[in-house]
């Protein structure tokens with residue numbers, strides 16, 4: 001079993017992965033908490049980048065680990081543990097997006113105030129620019145560029161097509177480029 | 187000369203070669219502007235990956251635990267309910283089958299109580315056996331999943347029937363209906379016990 005490919009991991013967990021996992025499968029509270037401690041930050045980060053608010057991200061974190069506790073017995077060690085937990089977290093976060101039906105704010109901005117934005121010499125920092133993206137394209141850019149999901153995987157998770165995922169990613173990058181002041185050729 | 191679109195640039199980062207990629211690659215090789223754009227794209231993605239990890243503002247583990255404990259208590263109650271029902275079932279079933287057509291209200295509630303008890307016994311048997319922790323083959327897993335799903339469905343119906351009974355609607359009919367549901371539940375639990383325990387003893391688990 002591999003715990004992680006790229007994730008900086010709690011050294012205790014890495015050293016004791018098998019016993020922690022065995023304990024967690026039997027519902028041992030201490031083992032489950034170790035899993036939570038090892039993955040709460042990456043799960044929260046993913047959720048926070050996808051969801052609009054910190055409260056939503058906290059809910060996603062809770063829902064994710066509730067699910068992990070419930071179905072850890074079904075995790076058979078195929079693929080990394082982080083990959084398994086991450087896919088639960090991503091689907092919970094996307095479900096929340098769908099449920100809350102956030103408005104796509106950058107779309108709204110484009111429609112309402114196209115000129116004002118051109119006027120402002122925009123040079124946001126990356127986090128602010130990311131925050132400003134519409135929900136869907138932000139989720140796609142995060143899942144694809146940071147978490148490393150393929151367009152095919154994202155399409156399945158979102159219940160959309162591959163070309164939808166691709167166009168959302170392009171849309172995100174066009175906006176990020178503009179807002180980061182990186183636009184060179186036009 | 188028209189430069190590459192963002193989609194075309196992004197496609198160049200994807201593994202595999204799509205139609206159009208070759209031409210796009212040739213363009214990038216000969217176009218400093220698009221090469222710079224592609225480089226900025228790579229950098230942007232790298233900067234996204236380098237954003238700091240975030241942490242929730244409060245400890246959420248206690249909340250997860252509370253929820254999990256509530257859930258497992260519910261599960262236990264459900265299984266306890268079913269198992270008691272099941273233990274009584276071998277005896278109770280015989281009784282049930284004798285009186286399918288027209289259960290007397292008084293007998294119906296007695297039988298429901300018996301079935302409940304039988305359910306509890308069978309559930310504790312299952313719990314002791316702990317199928318969750320055992321490795322089972324695909325067919326067994328599918329069969330037991332189907333049985334568990336059906337039991338969950340029955341539980342919902344039982345809950346609804348109970349609610350209606352509490353509201354004193356059509357009490358007798360509800361009781362007959364509940365008896366029927368409980369019977370089915372006992373039967374399913376028996377099957378589930380068979381699936382797990384019989385198979386386990388066959389292969390010496």
Ligand SMILES: [Zn+2]
Nearest residue numbers: 189190217220
């Ligand atoms: Zn070019």
